Amino acid sequence: MKIQPHISYQDNTMHxxxxxxxxxxxxxxxxxxxxxxxxxxxxxxxYKHAFSQQNTLICYAVKANANQAILTLLANLGAGADVVSEGEIRRALQAGVPANKIVFSGVAKTRDEIAYALDHNILQFNVESEPELQLISELATAKNTIAHISIRVNPNVCANTHEKITTGKSENKFGIPIAKARDVYQYAASLPGVKVQGVDVHIGSQLTELTPFEQAFSKVAAFVTLLRSDGHDISVIDIGGGLGINYSENETPPNKEDYAQLVQALLGHLGCNIIVEPGRSIVGNSGILVSSVVYVKKGEERQFLIIDAGMNDLIRPSMYDAYHQIKPVDITTNETSRYDVVGPVCETGDTFSKNRELPTAKADDLIAILSCGAYGSVMSSTYNTRLNAPEIMVNDSQYAVIKSRPSYEEVIDQDIVPNWL
Incomplete structure (x- = not known):
């Protein structure tokens, strides 16, 4: 019985x-x-198949899951990388992503990060503000090089997603309002060390319908036409990422073919190279978080399934009120009970679900939290001095540890006690 792509029950046991x-x-x-x-x-x-009729570069959004094994897998398939820090540039390069397939996004690129990206001659900077534009120009001129840039425009489109992961509205910190962006492009064209080549837009994450994309891309198409009339040679449109996945059985996000057809219909006539930056929709449903039941605790009003995974391992339910399916690894029992599924962290927010009907469980049973391939391990911490969960990759009938669990000594020894204590 299939529960996620390539995740299923065989002989009543999850594989x-x-x-x-x-x-x-x-x-x-x-x-x-x-x-x-x-x-x-x-x-x-x-994605590659869906966009095969368009001149497209698929740049995986490294922030979704930055494990080197995953980056290497994607680099071997020809993927580029959408990065938001020097560390992610370094990860992408080390995994084999060519610098000419790396796009640098993010609102707070520092002097050192910009210099590092210039030294490696990356494909494009997605510029988010005028001060950033000035700094890129200054550093590129000092290095006697050219920074190829796209300016991120904010189309003021509601993505109909969680407020903490929407990025395309006027009150969000990302990008330059599209009404103001024309002047910024004119300013960029006057700066030394900068070549304006594209327009960038990204309206949010976990979008489960195409309408917000349609609204945003329609505005971008009109804006590109306007910029060209001003004399700008716009040859690249970066459409960002944001395509959602099915966290629940009831969600049916758009498929990649329909998304690609929308892009072609709205932007294809412009003849631009298209950059797509998927993250969650590549890795989200590839992964699970496996945990053991520590205790079953009967409260006065609730029954708690206390597991050994905590909010330090998977923060999405606590941070975003995110829903994840929770499944037993073994499905031999037909009995069910209602539980609040909680972890060991000393926070009330360390809760994965409330009043969820699940197969009746006991201590040491294994459970799996689904759809954890994106924004899971990459957002984890050692809060409560809990050790980071290791990461495993399965390939057919074999598996390998692709990130090991640190020891307590390794975690504690990161701290430095000054000699005057």
Missing amino acids: VENVSIASIAKDIATPFYCYSYAAIEENYLA
Whole structure:
């Protein structure tokens, strides 16, 4: 029985591809993340196929999951990288992504980060403000080089997603209001060390309908035409990412083919190179967080399923009130109970779900939290001095640890006690 791409029940036991989760848990202590190689590959190739009729570069959004094994997998398939820090540039380069396939986004690029990107001659800076534009010009001129830029315009479009992951409205910190952007382009064209080549837009994350994209891309198309009439040679349109995944069984986000057809219909006549920056929709449903039941606690009004994974491992439910399906690894029982599924962190917010009907569980049972391939491990911490969960990748009938669990000594020894204490 399939529950996610390449994740299924075989003989009543959850498998990632052809590896039993229970067998991994015998060797790797919970909690741990587990990803499907085939699911990541399939999602990337689906984008490549959907956009095959357009001149498109697919730049994976590294922030979604920055594990070097995943980046290497995607680099081997030909992916570029959308990065938001020097660290992500370094990760992408080390994984084999060519510098001419790296796009640098983010609102707070520092002097050192811009210099590093210039030294590696990356494909494009997605500029978010006039002060950033001035700094890029200054540094590029000092290095006697040219920074190829796109300016991120904010189209004031509601993405109909969670308020903390919407980025295209006028009150958001991202980009330059599209009504003001024409003047900024004129200013950019006057600066030394800068070549204006594109327009960038990204309205948010986890979009489950195409209408906000249609509204944003229509505005971008008109804006590109306007910029060209002003004499700007616009050859690139970066449409960002944001395509959602099905966290619940009831969600049906748009497929990649319909998304690509919308892009072609609204932007194809402009003859621009298209940059797409998917993240969540490539890795989100490739991964699960596997945890063990520590206790079943009966409260006065609630029954709690206390597991060994915490909000430090997966912060999305606490931070975004995000819904994740929770499934038992073994499905031999037919009995169900209602639980608040909670973790061990000393915070009331350390809650994965409330009053969720699940198969009746007992201590040491394994459970899986689904759709954790994006914004899971990459956002984790060692809060409460809890060790980061390791990461596993499955490829058919084999698996490998792609990030190990640190020791307590390694975590504690990151702190430095001054000699005057």
